[in-house]
Amino acid sequence: MNQEIIARGQNAKRVLDMPEFKATIEEVRKELFDQFRKTNVADSEQREDLHKIMYACDLFVSRLQKYVEAGEFEVNSSQQQEDA
Secondary structure, three states, rough: OOOHHHHHHHHHHHHHHHHHHHHHHHHHHHHHHEEEEEEEEOOOOHHHHHHHHHHHHHHHHHHHHHHHHHHHHHHHHHHHHHOO
């Protein structure tokens, strides 16, 4: 059992479950979308920059979710080995 993977997963789950984190991520996404809507259609550079920031925000949340999944997988794997 890899305790580091499990601990990282548990910590990531705590962060993802925090109402403050959820609200902050939602506020950031909304603000980025609002900025995107206000850009000039011809301003592709600014739109691309906003898209990259939104992608990074999504990547951050996705990485936390992967940590949770890896931690849960590690716990389940070790429990199956103990049961065998």
